Amino acid sequence: MSETSPSRQPQVVLGVSGGIAAYKACELLRRFSESGHQVTVVPTAAALHFVGEATWAALSGRPAATETWDRVHEVPHVRIGQRADLVVVAPATADLLAKAAHGLADDLLTNTLLTARCPVVFAPAMHTEMWEHAATQENVASLRRRGAIVLEPAVGRLTGVDTGKGRLPDPDAIFAACRRVLSGRAGQADLAGRHVVVSAGGTREPLDPVRYLGNRSSGKQGYALAVTAAARGARVTLLAANVELPDPAGVAVVNVTTALELREAAVKAAAEADVVVMAAAVADFRPAEYAAVKIKKKDGAEPAPVALVRNPDILAELSGSRARPGQLVVGFAAETDQVLANGRAKLARKGCDLLVVNEVGEGRAFGTDTNEAVVLGADGSETPIAPGPKEDVADAIWDLVAARLGVPSH
Numbered sequence: 329m330s331e332t333s334p335s336r337q338p339q340v341v342l343g344v345s346g347g348i349a350a351y352k353a354c355e356l357l358r359r360f361s362e363s364g365h366q367v368t369v370v371p372t373a374a375a376l377h378f379v380g381e382a383t384w385a386a387l388s389g390r391p392a393a394t395e396t397w398d399r400v401h402e403v404p405h406v407r408i409g410q411r412a413d414l415v416v417v418a419p420a421t422a423d424l425l426a427k428a429a430h431g432l433a434d435d436l437l438t439n440t441l442l443t444a445r446c447p448v449v450f451a452p453a454m455h456t457e458m459w460e461h462a463a464t465q466e467n468v469a470s471l472r473r474r475g476a477i478v479l480e481p482a483v484g485r486l487t488g489v490d491t492g493k494g495r496l497p498d499p500d501a502i503f504a505a506c507r508r509v510l511s512g513r514a515g516q517a518d519l520a521g522r523h524v525v526v527s528a529g530g531t532r533e534p535l536d537p538v539r540y541l542g543n544r545s546s547g548k549q550g551y552a553l554a555v556t557a558a559a560r561g562a563r564v565t566l567l568a569a570n571v572e573l574p575d576p577a578g579v580a581v582v583n584v585t586t587a588l589e590l591r592e593a594a595v596k597a598a599a600e601a602d603v604v605v606m607a608a609a610v611a612d613f614r615p616a617e618y619a620a621v622k623i624k625k626k627d628g629a630e631p632a633p634v635a636l637v638r639n640p641d642i643l644a645e646l647s648g649s650r651a652r653p654g655q656l657v658v659g660f661a662a663e664t665d666q667v668l669a670n671g672r673a674k675l676a677r678k679g680c681d682l683l684v685v686n687e688v689g690e691g692r693a694f695g696t697d698t699n700e701a702v703v704l705g706a707d708g709s710e711t712p713i714a715p716g717p718k719e720d721v722a723d724a725i726w727d728l729v730a731a732r733l734g735v736p737s738h
């Protein structure tokens with residue numbers, strides 16, 4: 329069994345089997361290494377045709393474990409699995425899933441899968457025909473029945489010119505699923521049966537066909553909220569304003585550009601939502617006039633001033649006219665100074681139930697993968713959220729929401 333102590337780095341075994349998507353496991357490995365996990369890569373012989381041992385060793389900082397018959401005195405076919413806190417196989421080929429389902433153990437990875445007593449995550453990748461074949465589906469069902477987590481493959485471009493279901497899920501999505509398993513949140517379903525609406529990104533207010541007024545919001549915190557809500561069982565509508573991130577799996581995405589479009593989409597989605605979280609950065613003002621033709625500079629002339637008009641206050645509108653009884657509205661405030669005082673004033677002005685206050689600027693919050701915040705409640709509560717990955721911040725926000733929805737939280 330794995331030896332755990334609070335200070336010990338989580339031990340992850342990254343099994344890689346022989347699919348064309350093996351190169352994407354390099355990105356997954358980096359995500360694990362950079363976030364303090366110790367990773368042992370166990371590639372199959374077929375996987376080494378796609379990505380060589382040197383890449384795995386260099387990226388993980390330790391030798392890749394490729395052979396059952398190497399360093400036999402260390403009994404690697406037993407020890408690697410026994411020491412693991414998590415085994416993740418990405419990509420998992422049809423062949424690997426079949427072997428795992430049937431308990432075959434003819435190489436180091438399949439031996440490791442039999443000796444591991446920790447959670448096991450498989451991220452399958454193969455052609456649609458292979459995925460849909462009854463043999464593969466039965467193997468997946470039997471692995472799931474035994475408690476393994478088998479992620480659904482994504483839909484999209486496959487090897488060659490084919491398109492369909494069978495693509496390896498995005499490395500970020502695999503990493504997020506693994507982190508939930510390691511944090512004990514896997515299977516948490518306290519938002520099941522709830523419809524949540526999340527806005528993310530930043531609106532753009534066009535000046536002319538090529539220019540706009542915008543802001544620096546990347547949408548990462550909003551996307552983390554959408555992904556974690558879906559993982560906790562919610563039906564999620566994500567209103568995405570100019571976000572350059574892949575659509576999260578299992579989430580309905582509505583793309584918008586301007587504050588006016590976001591308002592329309594938010595009011596429509598909120599009509600049947602239990603929770604609305606407005607994480608998008610909405611422009612307070614938009615140009616009063618839109619020039620249908622690109623604005624030109626004129627020789628020697630000073631630039632014309634840009635007249636602005638107010639955009640609607642979407643958060644105040646949603647807070648003031650709850651579309652459903654008991655609907656919760658959560659706002660975000662990005663502040664650069666007097667963070668808590670400004671946050672309290674904004675909460676009172678907007679009338680929302682919770683306000684997540686971030687300090688932004690100088691590399692904080694915008695575009696980064698980590699965040700920290702204080703959540704102010706209309707009931708006077710003040711809950712600090714420790715610095716951490718945006719998924720953890722999102723989970724802490726959902727904990728507060730779930731408690732207010734009357735659902736026992738994690």
Ligand SMILES: Cc1cc2nc3c(=O)[nH]c(=O)nc-3n(C[C@H](O)[C@H](O)[C@H](O)COP(=O)(O)O)c2cc1C
Pocket residue numbers: 344345346347348349372373374375420421422423424453454455458487
């Ligand atoms: C170019 C190429 C790409 C392949 N891609 C996949 C794939 O994406 N998924 C899959 O299940 N098998 C794929 N295969 C077949 C596997 O490599 C083959 O089944 C192999 O025996 C798997 O061994 P392993 O499961 O021990 O890694 C591919 C084969 C080749 C030659």
